[in-house]
Amino acid sequence: MDYERVADLPVTIDGYELSQHERHTSSGFERVTTTVTLRGEGLVGRGEDVTYDAEDHHALAASALPALAGEYTIDSFSETLSEMNLFPSGPQRPPSRRYRRWAFESAALDLALRQADRSLADVFERDPDPVQFVVSTRLGEPPTIDRVDRLREVSPDVALKLDPTADWTAALIDDLAETEAVEILDLKGQYAHADVHQPANPRLYEQLLAAFPEAIIEDPAFSEGTASRLRAHADRLSWDVPITDASSLSTLPVDPAWINVKPSRIGTIEALCGVISYCTDHDISMYGGGQFELGVGRTQIQTLAALFYPTGPNDVAPAVYNDPDVPESPPQSPLDVDVPESGFTPT
Incomplete structure (x- = not known):
């Protein structure tokens, strides 16, 4: 880019x-x-x-x-x-x-x-492709599999991005693993300015790595109790919060295998281009990420995904999936993105 x-x-x-x-x-x-x-x-x-x-x-x-x-x-x-x-x-x-x-x-x-x-x-000389997406959802307090079951009813092939917390029980982890729908586990171990921050939890990390052997592990917290185990799974670790420009990719605890590309977290067009170019040049897999956009921001991240990383587990599901009630007939993955003939967003 x-x-x-x-x-x-x-x-x-x-x-x-x-x-x-x-x-x-x-x-x-x-x-x-x-x-x-x-x-x-x-x-x-x-x-x-x-x-x-x-x-x-x-x-x-x-x-x-x-x-x-x-x-x-x-x-x-x-x-x-x-x-x-x-x-x-x-x-x-x-x-x-x-x-x-x-x-x-x-x-x-x-x-x-x-x-x-x-x-x-046109500017980047790329053709858009249908976008594979995952649905990011919370499981409630206390966490249950109920919302996941409802999502699978309306979308049997749904792929999920979930945020594990310390109150996930072994039974819940087993039930989620049985769905074979979980593609990303966001450990939220890299946040410094948000209530959603989750500190390193060696017991939970061990359970998740064993129960979801194919899942991408996003933003783990490296500590004395987690570092060696995480490094053994470096090929499926992904990074979101630390990524603000191309130079940040060289400051991670391990060489990155996956990157969650969030334009709003990066901030500028120049820095976004730098991150995507760096990942392309260094064979780092990418997927798009969202931040509960309510309007044009959602279509923009879908457009970028369609042009640059359509086959990744893109956390850019249509905004209806973020509604409190699970939608009755939501759009399915892969998503045909309406890339406009002029501009960055549809009119």
């Missing part, structure tokens, strides 16, 4: 608008995001700010950012953003700066492509 293919794309911005969205999720929290709409030459480009703290969204809505009107290239617009404070107050957590940066950069890319009457597929 050569950044030079988009760096010099011109984009004219006349102004911007912000709109908030809210939805209750299957993980038990009220999700708030902000859609950034850039306007120019009678066209619009959109991106989505997936910052998790609602107060950061409310502060943005109540404040005025510096004017963005002007003529740019994608690269010069990114440079302009780097010199701006996109948080009138806050943020509550440092990673949110990258989330908001991505919202504005992806909106600018969407607008630049529309103004040039070109698509992302």
Whole structure:
């Protein structure tokens, strides 16, 4: 994914608008995001700010950012953003700066492509393929297999990404293993700024590695009690939270075999291109990841998956899977992504 293919794309911005969205999720929290709409030459480009703290969204809505009107290239617009404070107050957590940066950069890319009457597929000379996806879901408190059973009723071939916790019992682990549906176990051992952080748990890790011998293990915590066992399974370890640019790939506890590519966690188009290029050059397998997007952010990560890593276990399932109630007739994997003829997102 050569950044030079988009760096010099011109984009004219006349102004911007912000709109908030809210939805209750299957993980038990009220999700708030902000859609950034850039306007120019009678066209619009959109991106989505997936910052998790609602107060950061409310502060943005109540404040005025510096004017963005002007003529740019994608690269010069990114440079302009780097010199701006996109948080009138806050943020509550440092990673949110990258989330908001991505919202504005992806909106600018969407607008630049529309103004040039070109698509992302055209610019990178790639044809989209149907996207294999997994469904990420929580199991409740206390955790049970009930939601998994319901998902398998409406989608018998569903593939799952689950977040193990210390209160998973041996019986629950055995029941989940019997479904043969679990493709990714996200141990959430790399979070420093989120309530979902799970510390290293040697007993749980040992149970999971044995019960799910084919599953990808995402973001494990390396400790004195887990490091040697994890290194023995390095070929199925994956990384999400630590990945912010290509250089971060060389700072991991083991040489990476899998990477969860989250554009919003990476923050800039240039850094995203660098990560994908590095993984391609070093034979590191990729899959896309989501952050409970409520709008255009979801279609953008699906578009990237269709173009660059369609056969991975992409955590980009249609947003209906994040609703509290399991949908009756949800879209099935593989997903035919509506890659637009111009722009980054469908109109």
